[in-house]
Amino acid sequence: MENLPSPETFCRYLWHEYLEKQNYTLLDHCFLPETTIIGTGEHEVSRSFEMFVQKIAAEISARTTAFIIEDQWYQSQPVSADCTLVIGELRVREQTENPLEFIGRFRFTILLRQMGNQWRVLHVHQSVPDPEQGTDEFFPHRLMEQSNRQLKQLVEEKTRALEESYRRMEYNARHDSLTRLLNRRWVEAQISAAMQEGRPGVMIMLDIDWFKQINDTMGHPLGDQVLETLGQAILAVFPDALSGRIGGDEFILYLRSDRDQINPLSTAGIIEETNRLMSVWETLRKQKGLTISVSASLGAARFPEQGQQFDQLWYHADQALYQAKAAGRGCLRFSGEKDERLNGF
Incomplete structure (x- = not known):
């Protein structure tokens, strides 16, 4: 017409x-x-x-x-x-x-x-x-x-x-339907915009250890509950961070020095908060009746020292994540720094 x-x-x-x-x-x-x-x-x-x-x-x-x-x-x-x-x-x-x-x-x-x-x-x-x-x-x-x-x-x-x-x-x-975190496309855009502002920051990559084994032995519905509770824990511990689900059991956080409750993004402060994240995550799992033992490996990289573009910083955080897995999993490793194990995980 x-x-x-x-x-x-x-x-x-x-x-x-x-x-x-x-x-x-x-x-x-x-x-x-x-x-x-x-x-x-x-x-x-x-x-x-x-x-x-x-x-x-x-x-x-x-x-x-x-x-x-x-x-x-x-x-x-x-x-x-x-x-x-x-x-x-x-x-x-x-x-x-x-x-x-x-x-x-x-x-x-x-x-x-x-x-x-x-x-x-x-x-x-x-x-x-x-x-x-x-x-x-x-x-x-x-x-x-x-x-x-x-x-x-x-x-x-x-x-x-x-x-x-x-x-x-x-x-x-803009959001992942299961975890309510930002989806990959939108979290990347938000982190890139934050990096352009020039404020110091830390990118953290998080991967659930042996997650495929959880799905294969206990079923995908239980695996979804593990992912859902992790999303809830991230939002509770890091409410002001840019957090998203990259895909599968991979997650990303971006902490900004003047916005998040870690100042000035010290290694000790981040270790303390990621340990609290693991504790809150365990509590939420128990509330849902999930008694299985679950851990996570984390890799972190600093902006702007280890990358001034999203892909560059992601590369260093991802490499640090692989180093954490190689070190025995259940730990946090900063790119260019020594391995730090999360308390009890």
């Missing part, structure tokens, strides 16, 4: 296709899934577009008579940055030779949302005029005010729902 120049023209197109041409395919590309419809007859209220389609499916298959629009009137008014309200009235009659043909008129309110360079229907309200209403008042002032309030509330509710949906989508796009 080509872009339409105005909200009025778009609504004129809708009624023409629906009433005169009986083109119901427009329902697929002109309406949003969250569209609500208030009409007349059997489908008086549809709380969603899906409900509306279900209600009129039988009517569409049985309908044999189209209508002719004899007169129509439209007026639009913006109600928000991306929503426009269109009100109007149609006078229609059946395309039939029957002398008892139907002739009638109805009023409508259509709320449109601008999606890029196209319009989409967000809400439709059809009504039959009040025969006792004065000929000089198209919409009574009181009813118009009430309609405006309802539409404003509807726009606000749908906007809040969309914003919440966008927030959830953004969160899911």
Whole structure:
């Protein structure tokens, strides 16, 4: 469908296709899934577009008579940055030779949302005029005010729902679903941005020892619980660090000297905090009934001394991690420094 120049023209197109041409395919590309419809007859209220389609499916298959629009009137008014309200009235009659043909008129309110360079229907309200209403008042002032309030509330509710949906989508796009830590793509971007600020920092790579054996002998559900509790422990002990799950049983932390609770990122301070991490992790496992013994190996590298780019620092931290595994696992090793064993792990 080509872009339409105005909200009025778009609504004129809708009624023409629906009433005169009986083109119901427009329902697929002109309406949003969250569209609500208030009409007349059997489908008086549809709380969603899906409900509306279900209600009129039988009517569409049985309908044999189209209508002719004899007169129509439209007026639009913006109600928000991306929503426009269109009100109007149609006078229609059946395309039939029957002398008892139907002739009638109805009023409508259509709320449109601008999606890029196209319009989409967000809400439709059809009504039959009040025969006792004065000929000089198209919409009574009181009813118009009430309609405006309802539409404003509807726009606000749908906007809040969309914003919440966008927030959830953004969160899911940036976080690992199991551990709630940042995912690999986003944690790398955040650490790179922190490094560009120039503040001293420490990157820590963490790998669970013998994790494949845990999955193979005790099952992946238990392995997932081990990963989940580690994510919880990291968030509890390092709430201000940039922490993420790289993949599988590999994790990464980035500590900044003026932001994290380790100042000035001394080797002794980091050893103390990583020991506390292991202790909290063990406590969380026990709370879940996981009595298996689990340890982790860690490798650390300092910024900017051992790398001024993410990949460079990661390389040194990863090499330190391999040195920790070679030293017997369950320990922390700094790149270029001696092996440090975690207390009791």
